[in-house]
Amino acid sequence: MIGLGAWFVAADGPYGDGRIDNLVLRPAVHRTSGIIVLVAMVAATVHLGRLAFAGKRLDRNGRLLLAAAQVTLMVQALLGIKLLDQNMGSNQLYIHYIGGLMPLGFFLAAGWFGRSDSPARTRWLAGLTTVGLASAAMAFFIGRAYVNRGVA
Numbered sequence: 471m472i473g474l475g476a477w478f479v480a481a482d483g484p485y486g487d488g489r490i491d492n493l494v495l496r497p498a499v500h501r502t503s504g505i506i507v508l509v510a511m512v513a514a515t516v517h518l519g520r521l522a523f524a525g526k527r528l529d530r531n532g533r534l535l536l537a538a539a540q541v542t543l544m545v546q547a548l549l550g551i552k553l554l555d556q557n558m559g560s561n562q563l564y565i566h567y568i569g570g571l572m573p574l575g576f577f578l579a580a581g582w583f584g585r586s587d588s589p590a591r592t593r594w595l596a597g598l599t600t601v602g603l604a605s606a607a608m609a610f611f612i613g614r615a616y617v618n619r620g621v622a
Contacts, residue, residue, distance in 0.1 A: 495552045503546045504610045510539040511573065511603040515596070522596035525589045532592075536599070540577050543606070547571060565616070569609030576602035 514535040521532055550570060580598040 494556060495549060497553060497558060500546070500549045500553055501614070503542070503549050504613075507539070507542045507546045507573075507606055508603075508610060510535070510542045511599070511606050514539040515599045515603045518592065518596035518599050522589070522593040526592065527587050527589055528592045528595060532595075536577070536580070536595075539599075539602075540574075543574050543577065547574065565609055565612050569605055569612065572605035572609075573602035576605070 514532070517532055517535050518528075521528065547570065576598045580595050580602070
């Protein structure tokens with residue numbers, strides 16, 4: 471694949487050029503995406519925390535930060551699935567499935583609370599986002615520890 475060499479390595483296979491099965495994702499892409507997830511989660515958590523402590527309702531910036539965090543988490547999950555398909559990280563399945571997908575579950579629950587426009591709902595949303603940030607950070611740092619000691 472020309473132009474995508476930093477992210478993917480083309481591999482020969484029975485499926486033909488351009489098929490996703492013939493692309494090999496570099497683990498560095500997943501790591502970089504994880505950093506982006508953490509930055510997006512911190513931004514959303516800090517903003518929602520400030521709104522919650524001030525007793526304010528969820529604002530437009532809060533909704534945008536939540537959406538950005540959710541999109542980065544979804545991309546990270548898809549990249550992780552591709553790496554697991556390549557048999558990378560199979561020794562860390564618990565961390566990947568539980569710790570990596572928990573933030574998406576918290577965002578799903580947060581979506582139920584984010585529809586209302588009350589300060590109490592903003593506090594719930596801030597709490598769920600904080601727990602989601604903690605689980606995303608746990609998955610990132612424990613996953614990095616596994617990779618650094620050569621278990622992956």
